[in-house]
Amino acid sequence: MPQGCASICSTINQLESELQAELQKCNPAPPPPPKASVTLAAIEVTQVIQDLNQSVPLIAGKQTWARVYLSPNAALGAVTVTGTLQIQDSSFKFTTVQSNAPVALTPGTTLKQKRDSWAASLNFLIPANLTSSNSAYTLTLATVSAQGAGNVPCINCAATTQSVTYVNAPPMRLRIVPIQYTDPNNNIITPVTANFTLLTSWLGRAYPINQLISSVAAPVPTTIPLATLFNTASGCGGGTCGCGATNTLLSVIRVIEVFGLGFGPGPIDPRTHYYGMVLTDPNAPNGGFLRGCTPIGGYVSSGPVGLTGQANGDWYGGHELGHSYGRLHPAAAGATTTGFCGAGPGLDTSYPYPNGEISDSQDDFIGLDVGDPTIGAPVAARDGVTDFDVMTYCPPYWISDYTYKAILNGPSGLVAQDPSGNGPGGSTSPPQFTSGSFVSVVATINMTKKSGKIEFAQTVGRAYPVRFATPNKASLRFLDATGKSIAEYAVNVNAQSDVDAAGDTIGSIEATVPYPSNAAKLDLYFAETLIDERTISKTKPAVRNLKTTGPGVLVWETTPAAGPSLTYFAQASADGKNWDVIAVNLDKPELRLSAQQLRQYRQVRIVANDGFNNSAPAVIKLPAP
Known part of the structure; x- marks a missing residue:
């Protein structure tokens, strides 16, 4: 070449x-294949209902969970992981918490799917000492570990944090009253302990409280005929049937227990809500089902409990007690007669979510039921669009953030009814009574027809201030012997949550007002219409010759006094110090004790009421069983 x-x-x-x-x-x-890793979508700190913006207040002292939402990359694939959460408080102190249980992660699972299932999030129980009053801290996912493979890198865990604070809430005070009746087969029908437990458990899990101060009263036989107690026909109106009549019974018991009898204070805190339970009995008229109702913003409610299982024993009471904290039936904007799923009048057309759901259609809010192993209730996430607010008639029931916040801070919510309980840790001061000469009045008003009745009145030695006002008012007016008005007091009228069977709105009054010594008559006015009146006797009734005429049968005589016909109530005691109300509104001087009462109690006392004044109690000792 x-x-x-x-x-x-x-x-x-x-x-x-x-x-x-x-x-x-x-x-x-x-390039080399990607390393296995996870990505953190969000940390959500929740107690009952929450969104990813943490817009629902966390209640100090209430069980709290952090839900961590993780996604594995394709290199990691489906994997089961655990983790540790680092909590830094305002003083820069660190606490490390281990995840409650492993969680199985699957690539492609959406954030919504993770939030909708308790089993799809990595869950951490926040230590109780970190949920105290005014606690504030930041949470960071510190480590993620795959089972059998050690720590897994997290792409964004260090940068994805959640900061939270806690607020105080007053305790909720509840007195459960078992309403007793005898069915057509002569069976004594009484709610049982399981019914009480289901209600208190549900309230503790779903309400914005960290403390439920509850008690169960002695069973109280209803004086209402069964055909009236379970009557929902249109001819049974004016609050004289069903739950309306039962609530009147509860108001009388509450007045006796809270304000005492004029010869001693009552044992029950005036901030206590009363809930009457009526056990369903298919042998009773109309199936023995008491449809519940409540005076809105009042202190008494009643409703049914089922024969077996959890039927109506939990959420139903939560619904009725929600009314007592001022909540109405959620309804669509513009609705006038019917709420979601057929709920009756007493509507809240400002409810923010469609169809009564507990969230908007984007599922921004997810509920959490922390469960209760003592009753077999599991921990469960509550879907925002398939679960419904407890104030609707749409199952399955949970509570929305709207209702939750209103029960806490609404115009007649927990804080309004007990402002002293909003201190550190929900601490509360003793009730501040005013001593003097007062009269406690229980009345029912048909607000539609402007009619009604003073159901009960008794003079008492103390009063408790009203903490909030209702939209409707009535007037209690005292007149002297010449017919001259000498004192007038505006009092709250709490409209019932449901209209009666005739379509009328029924209102309840439970008020304690000063009693002028020269008063000869008490008038009740509503909308400037005289509703009812009571003549005030200057001579108190007296009970005498209280005795037994057979096993469990007590009879007595009375010294007549001017005024309406006498009624009687009875209390019983096992020790001579603590007294249970066992009967009210008796219209005959006779009381029959059950075999259980004869075993339980050693003394019974009878008090007569002439429509205004109570007699001194007549006491009889019972023989030992």
């Missing part, structure tokens, strides 16, 4: 090599 050609070929070969080298740079070797 000529020398010139060799030189050219060498140059071409060199250029070819350089070209191939440059081409290799344009087509680099494939």
